[in-house]
Amino acid sequence: MKIRLLLFFFVGVTLLMTSAAAQQLTVEEVVKTALQKNYDVLLSENAAATAANDYRYSTGGFLPTLNATGTQVTNSQDQHQEFDPSNPAFASNPIREGKGIKSAVINSGLQLSWTLFDGTKMFSVRNRLSAQNELGLANVKNQMNNTVASVITNYFNVVRQKQQLKAIQELIEVNNERVKLAEKKLQVGTGGKPELLQARVDLNAQRTLALQQETLIQQLKDQLNGLLGMSLPDGFDVADTIPINLNITLNDVVGGFEQQSPILKVAATNVNIARLSLKERRAERYPVINFVSAYSYSKTDNLVVLNKNLPLLSRFNGYNYGFSISLPILNGFNQDRLIQNAMINHQRQQLVYDQQKNAAFVLIRNGFTNYENSKRILILQEENILLAKENVTIALEGFRRGITTYIELRTAQQALSDAFSQLIAARYNAKAAETELMRLKGSLLE
Numbered sequence: 474m475k476i477r478l479l480l481f482f483f484v485g486v487t488l489l490m491t492s493a494a495a496q497q498l499t500v501e502e503v504v505k506t507a508l509q510k511n512y513d514v515l516l517s518e519n520a521a522a523t524a525a526n527d528y529r530y531s532t533g534g535f536l537p538t539l540n541a542t543g544t545q546v547t548n549s550q551d552q553h554q555e556f557d558p559s560n561p562a563f564a565s566n567p568i569r570e571g572k573g574i575k576s577a578v579i580n581s582g583l584q585l586s587w588t589l590f591d592g593t594k595m596f597s598v599r600n601r602l603s604a605q606n607e608l609g610l611a612n613v614k615n616q617m618n619n620t621v622a623s624v625i626t627n628y629f630n631v632v633r634q635k636q637q638l639k640a641i642q643e644l645i646e647v648n649n650e651r652v653k654l655a656e657k658k659l660q661v662g663t664g665g666k667p668e669l670l671q672a673r674v675d676l677n678a679q680r681t682l683a684l685q686q687e688t689l690i691q692q693l694k695d696q697l698n699g700l701l702g703m704s705l706p707d708g709f710d711v712a713d714t715i716p717i718n719l720n721i722t723l724n725d726v727v728g729g730f731e732q733q734s735p736i737l738k739v740a741a742t743n744v745n746i747a748r749l750s751l752k753e754r755r756a757e758r759y760p761v762i763n764f765v766s767a768y769s770y771s772k773t774d775n776l777v778v779l780n781k782n783l784p785l786l787s788r789f790n791g792y793n794y795g796f797s798i799s800l801p802i803l804n805g806f807n808q809d810r811l812i813q814n815a816m817i818n819h820q821r822q823q824l825v826y827d828q829q830k831n832a833a834f835v836l837i838r839n840g841f842t843n844y845e846n847s848k849r850i851l852i853l854q855e856e857n858i859l860l861a862k863e864n865v866t867i868a869l870e871g872f873r874r875g876i877t878t879y880i881e882l883r884t885a886q887q888a889l890s891d892a893f894s895q896l897i898a899a900r901y902n903a904k905a906a907e908t909e910l911m912r913l914k915g916s917l918l919e
Contacts, residue, residue: 497710500628503701507624508617510702517616521609528606531599537587537764546578574775582769589796592759593752601749608742614918615735620700622912626905627697631711633901634693638686640893641679647865647886648676654873668879675883715900718907719848723841726914727834733915734833740826747819754815757808758801766794837913844906851903854896861885861892 508514553570588595655672658664698705731737770790801808868885871877911917 496706499712500625503628504621504624506701506704507620510704511620511700512702514616514620517613521613524605524609528602531602534595534598537585540584543581548576550574577774579772582767585766587764588761589764590762592756594756597749597752597756601746604742604746604749608739608746611735611738611742615739618735618912618915618917621917622908624700625908627700628711629715629901629904631690631693631697632715633897634686634690635711636897638683638690640897641683641686644886644890645679645683648672648679650869651882652676663875671879715904717903721844721907721910726837726841726910730837730914731830735915736833737830740829744822744826747822751815751819754812760798760800763797765797766792768792833913840906840910840913844910847903847906851899854899858892858896861889865889
């Protein structure tokens, strides 16, 4: 018996020393780390970077295009030419032949094309890329908002289980006292051995629950650390309490939620992108006017010519400029099809926005109802825990005096255990309801 008591004392001291050495992290510190290390946030930022890069170079659509070309060709030919002998110039030599006659040809040029008018399509494209950049940022904010909500919920779930462990430890103390009283009653002959055996069984059951609770806490800590890319220190600890804002009103959540909600911001941006895409399709009905210009250079070097009238070297260079116009007239009604599809997509995105707005409002109303009920339950459980503690104190004193049976004491203990669990769950549920309201409104990042 003494060895067992010494063992439990040593384990308890070790746990206290470990807990004291663990670094306690606040929820604000954990959230800050999550925004930097969470993989979902990093992936959404990476996707947004592509849209930002497209918008950064969108001014190129207003600039001319300039292309350079160049070729160099060396020819080696065998030639055979027969001329009219009646021509005095070829009378003496009407047949001329040569092998391996070489020539070099160089061609180069610059072509410039500048779109002056395309039905304002270039402006719509730039505006669409700007909207897609905004969409990327809205997706990042939405992911951050969801990640923060998940991190807060997981963090306070660890706090909840930590409080549950503390409650189990308090119940272990009550069971220890019950065992001591049962031993004394057995020694003086006022109690029976079954009472002592049952007290020890209940004590061991509570110790088992404590070990299981420690395992659960470590698992939840690992899950929380996983949300942060495993960047938290080993053996970190969390706070001991769950702070709850009990003063949220429905107007606080509903007011301005349409402008603040990240989900609605994403949907509204998709509507704008669809509208700009429709403008692009409609702009394709208009003519396209381009300014075109070119500079060319050509050089031919004949090392040998059979025909003396041909030049050994010829070179040309010069430039040209002008305007081109392209007007679509008939393309199998393909343009009508594209415009109608763009209109349908715009209508669809508007319907999606209205649907998500309606769903968000319903979720806010449901969430606020849950928040209000959670507050009422919390108040009841705060009162209930005081009653349960007082009941156990009275039952222990009655058991000490022989007035209360061990069954009555055990019933009081179970009531206290239930009261602890219900109170801790009520605190966590109230915090979860508060967090969900702030997530729906989009104010967690504030």
